[in-house]
Amino acid sequence: MENKRPYVRRKTDENRQTSPTHSAKPRRSYDKDEREKRPARKTYTDKTKPKKQTRPVEDDGLVRLNKYIANSGICSRREADTFIENGLVSVNGVRVTELGTKVDPSKDEIRFNGSRIKGEKKVYLVMNKPKDFVTTLSDPHADRTVMDLISKSMCPERVYPVGRLDKATTGVLLFTNDGDLADKLTHPKHQVRKIYHATLDKNLRKEDFDAILSGIELEDGPIAADALSYVEGDKTQVGLEIHSGRNRIVRRIFEHLGYKVKKLDRVYFAGLTKKNLRRGAWRFLDEKEIGLLKMGAFE
Numbered sequence: 001m002e003n004k005r006p007y008v009r010r011k012t013d014e015n016r017q018t019s020p021t022h023s024a025k026p027r028r029s030y031d032k033d034e035r036e037k038r039p040a041r042k043t044y045t046d047k048t049k050p051k052k053q054t055r056p057v058e059d060d061g062l063v064r065l066n067k068y069i070a071n072s073g074i075c076s077r078r079e080a081d082t083f084i085e086n087g088l089v090s091v092n093g094v095r096v097t098e099l100g101t102k103v104d105p106s107k108d109e110i111r112f113n114g115s116r117i118k119g120e121k122k123v124y125l126v127m128n129k130p131k132d133f134v135t136t137l138s139d140p141h142a143d144r145t146v147m148d149l150i151s152k153s154m155c156p157e158r159v160y161p162v163g164r165l166d167k168a169t170t171g172v173l174l175f176t177n178d179g180d181l182a183d184k185l186t187h188p189k190h191q192v193r194k195i196y197h198a199t200l201d202k203n204l205r206k207e208d209f210d211a212i213l214s215g216i217e218l219e220d221g222p223i224a225a226d227a228l229s230y231v232e233g234d235k236t237q238v239g240l241e242i243h244s245g246r247n248r249i250v251r252r253i254f255e256h257l258g259y260k261v262k263k264l265d266r267v268y269f270a271g272l273t274k275k276n277l278r279r280g281a282w283r284f285l286d287e288k289e290i291g292l293l294k295m296g297a298f299e
Contacts, residue, residue: 062102065089065110073120073158073177074112088113122178123157124290125150127282128274129173129266135164146173149280162186163269166248171196171266172274175282181293185270190296191243193226195268196250201260203235208257212240218252225253239267 066080069089074080080089087095090111091103103110110117127149129135134142137160146161159175162182176182185192215224223244231237240250251261267273271292277283285293 061106062104065091065096065101065103066099067179068103068105068110069112069117070179071120071122071177072117074117077179083112120157120177122176123155123159124174124176124178124181124285124293125155125159125282126272126274126277126285127173127175128277128279129165129170130279131168131170133280134167135161135173137161146175150175150282155284163245164247165266166251169264169266170279171264172269172272173266174269174272184296185293186245188245192245192270193241193243193268194266194270195239195241197231197263197265197267198238198240198250198254198261199263200236200238200254201262204230204238204259208259209238211257212253216253216256218256220246223249223253 065084066077069075069080069083070077075083081099083089084099084101085097087097089096091101092109127146129146130149132144133149134145136142136145137147139145150159157177159177160182162174162176163186165171165173174185184190209228212225213228215222223242223246225240225242227239227241229239231239240253242249250264254261272285272289
């Protein structure tokens with residue numbers, strides 16, 4: 001049978017004029033003399049094209065007051081804003097209540113509740129978090145928190161955990177009082193690399209293995225692992241690499257597919273491992289590790 005092209009109804013001149021989407025206004029036309037009167041467009045070469053004017057950025061050494069307070073180890077930036085609004089902070093003897101105020105750390109005298117704030121030394125440490133410890137600064141309902149494991153005599157500075165590991169999860173956990181670095185490592189746009197060792201209640205099927213790599217849909221959006229492998233051929237144990245920082249993401253991936261995670265251990269976070277650290281132990285980072293974290297060269 002001869003193939004015929006499908007019939008397509010096209011607008012005629014008559015129905016085109018009555019179409020509500022077609023403008024009845026005639027096109028504007030110019031005769032030759034009128035076009036010659038129009039000014040010619042300017043054309044530029046790379047050398048003659050004017051450069052866009054930008055305002056110079058000056059580094060005046062000033063920092064926001066809430067950032068300075070948070071970096072001193074007293075509280076978070078959000079808490080600092082509350083203290084400022086409540087009139088608990090003064091600069092050079094003058095009470096400050098306006099958010100966004102900037103100070104010069106080298107010259108200004110900043111006081112909180114009457115006590116002078118001194119810039120606290122930045123410290124960085126890594127812990128091999130044990131099971132049954134809550135990742136928080138304080139929790140009245142928790143028997144034990146990760147802060148209980150850090151000796152005040154060895155680390156008098158007020159550090160806090162970067163990110164969270166749930167109560168049952170063990171492994172690499174970073175602590176610092178460097179608010180800028182903490183924000184960088186926890187912000188989704190930086191895609192910080194994490195590797196987990198998960199032990200399941202049954203063998204991970206091939207179709208589910210492939211689904212985790214290709215991506216599955218959870219209640220808060222799609223998610224896919226960057227890498228996945230069985231551990232030493234045991235299909236109940238898998239190593240999973242992921243960049244997402246969403247809450248309980250690894251457990252939720254397996255629960256979505258019908259598995260129960262019996263054990264979950266984070267073995268890698270932003271270039272750091274738990275090598276030579278027993279459960280519950282911690283150590284200060286060396287200068288090389290700190291430099292790599294600050295440069296973002298931790299992949």
